[in-house]
Amino acid sequence: AKLHRDMCKELSAVYCKVLSIFPSLEEARPRSKSGIQALCSLHIALEKAKNILQHCSECSKLYLAITGDAVLLKFEKAKSALIDSLKRVEHIVPSSIGSQILDVVGELEHTKFLLDPSEKEVGDRIIALLQQGKKFDNCSDNAELEIFHQAATRLSITSSRSALAERRALKKLIDRARVEEDKRKESIVAYLLHLMRKYSKLFRSEMMDENDSQGSTPCSPTGQASNEDRTQAFGRQLSKFGSINFKPMNSRKSGQTPTPPEELRCPISLQLMCDPVIIASGQTYERVCIEKWFR
Structure with missing residues (x-):
């Protein structure tokens, strides 16, 4: 995981334990309606746990940091879903x-x-930076970059490679926000990407790169350089960059397709249904999957 490693470690351990006993649960092959529903609920709970673990391993570090409370809530919900579904399965x-x-x-x-x-x-x-993003002027840009540099360093975004990975993760978040038509999320991530690009250009010479033949040693804007030298360096670089423009983006990129509703997924296989059937309870399943359970 990129962030929230302790929580991921705890949830991952439980997730693996449930997966280890899942073959035994499938061999039990409960034929009752309640049995099938219990196993379906466990499938869904496991998928939720898997998604949050994947989110913490693939998402932007900056975004994970500012959405810590929301991530914590997702972990709690995944935990509750696993407990409830496991208790239902235990009876069958x-x-x-x-x-x-x-x-x-x-x-x-x-x-x-x-x-x-x-x-x-x-x-x-970082949230404080986002809240005052549009209030920064040329005189306080140095403070903005100083705070952002410290935050990036704490998140281990200290090399050209890690900076590139972070920008790519932010771009994926923007694309997803556009597909979901979430303007607020798109604006937040766009500003993070703006700061990341600004940071990357400003400190490019400070980052160790495996392709750099100069062998220069990375330094920090909080290092031993004099305040005058540092201010002049900041000024030269910042003069090249414009402020971010939060224009609404209504058009989707070609090739992007909306995420299909969860109702179109089979509760057993969690895949999109090709041959859906409705059983007596009113629940819809993929024909092959439900027939397998009733055999």
Whole structure:
């Protein structure tokens, strides 16, 4: 995980334990309506846990930092969903498997997800930058870059490679926000990308790059250089950059398709249904999957 490593470690351990006993759950093949629904709920809970773990490993570090509270809430919801679904499954499987499930439930109930204080502090500082983004003028641009540099350093965005990875992650978030037509998220991520580009250009000579034949040593704007030299360097670079323009973007890029509704996915396979059928309970499933469960 890029951020929230402790929470990811806790959830990942439980996720792997549930996956290890899942073959035994499938062998039980509950034929009742409640049994099928219980297994479906466990499928969905596992998918939620998988998604949040993937989110923390692939998303932008800057975005993960500023959305710490929302990420924590997702972890809590994933935990609750796993506990509820496991308890439902425990009643429909043999006692030997049920005891393993109860052990996992007990572990989950004693798990407490907490944000890393240092990551939360970084997130709060970046949020402060976002809130005053349009208020910065030429005289205070130095302070903006100084704060952003410290935050990026705390998040280990200290090399050209990590800066490139961060920009790519932010671009993916912008594309997703446009598909979802989430203007607020798009504006926030666009401003983060603006700061990231500004940071990358300003400190490009300070970052160690494997293709750099000069062998220069990276330095920090908070290093030993005099205030006058640092201010002049900042001024020369900042004069090249314009301020961000938050224009609404209504058009989608060609080739982008909207995310299909979850209702079109089979609760068993979690894949888009090609041959959907409705059972007596009113629930819709992929024909092949539901027939397999009833065999």
